[in-house]
Amino acid sequence: MSDDWYKRDVRKAIAGMACLTPEERGCYNTLIDHQYLMNRALHDDDRYLAGLMNCDVRVWRRIRQQLIAKGRIQVTCDGRIEDIRASYELASRQAQRSQRVASGQLGGISSGESRKNNGLGEACASTPLNQIRGDKSRVDKKRRDKIRVEEIRDDFSSEFDEFWNWYPRKKGKGAARTSFLKTLSKTEVVAGARRFAIECRGKDEQYIPHPATWINQERWLDTPEKTVDDRARDEWSEVLEARDGDDRRETSGRIVGKVIPMLSKQDKN
Numbered sequence: 001m002s003d004d005w006y007k008r009d010v011r012k013a014i015a016g017m018a019c020l021t022p023e024e025r026g027c028y029n030t031l032i033d034h035q036y037l038m039n040r041a042l043h044d045d046d047r048y049l050a051g052l053m054n055c056d057v058r059v060w061r062r063i064r065q066q067l068i069a070k071g072r073i074q075v076t077c078d079g080r081i082e083d084i085r086a087s088y089e090l091a092s093r094q095a096q097r098s099q100r101v102a103s104g105q106l107g108g109i110s111s112g113e114s115r116k117n118n119g120l121g122e123a124c125a126s127t128p129l130n131q132i133r134g135d136k137s138r139v140d141k142k143r144r145d146k147i148r149v150e151e152i153r154d155d156f157s158s159e160f161d162e163f164w165n166w167y168p169r170k171k172g173k174g175a176a177r178t179s180f181l182k183t184l185s186k187t188e189v190v191a192g193a194r195r196f197a198i199e200c201r202g203k204d205e206q207y208i209p210h211p212a213t214w215i216n217q218e219r220w221l222d223t224p225e226k227t228v229d230d231r232a233r234d235e236w237s238e239v240l241e242a243r244d245g246d247d248r249r250e251t252s253g254r255i256v257g258k259v260i261p262m263l264s265k266q267d268k269n
Helices: 010-016 022-040 046-053 057-069 084-121 128-154 157-166 173-182 187-199 213-216 228-241 246-268
Strands: 080-082
Touching: 010 046, 010 080, 010 128, 022 046, 022 084, 046 057, 080 084, 157 173, 157 187, 187 213
Parallel strands: none
Antiparallel strands: none
16 A cells, blocks of 8 residues: 655755755755655666656666765665655554554454353353363363464564664674564564664674564654764754844854755765
8 A cells, every 4th residue: 555645854855855865855856755755765776766757767777876965865784765754654554554463463363352251251161161161272272373473483484584684783683584574574674673773884793682682672662863864954044043133144144054065075975
């Protein structure tokens, strides 16, 4: 199912695109719109994306490199191109949907078991035959629970594989899988691991927690660390919020003087 609308923080959008040219802004916004429409990151195919942008393939390749260099988009390990914030929002929506569906299923199963037990147990609760049936029912329930656990593990194997591919430290895969299967918002955990992998670039591995520890502590809910681009965006927000008159001109000059060197440093990196 596609998402035909999404929230847009106008102030943050203006600040975040302050370093983009009009041409880059057009392609960047078009990419985000199609990512929400398709409910997933787009295939990184130059001809396909150039068609979406209504431009020549060579023009799109140039703009693509510029947007990647400025940190607006990234290419995933499975060959897709995305805006990180849009992917995180889509993952959160999917996690909420999955949680509602799971809650509904559990409620229905619990209600059905309750009605079944009330209907069968009252008439001959003390008979030996009923005790045998009860023992058999408990054995069957344990068997069903075991099968259900295996089915759940199979259902979410692809999500865990994606989490494992993204997480920056490959230690304790079995413990990580067990912790991952216990979470309700698996899609959100994967999105958090992708964001965490970006934050850990250049960091010594010994300071990165084991994946099971990271999941058990619900670290995917942590506030993302600010990158150079995030700090530049905050500085631009200050410009937009400054008062009119001399105070605004003075503040704008001071902030712009801090933002431009930060963006220049990022482009060199």
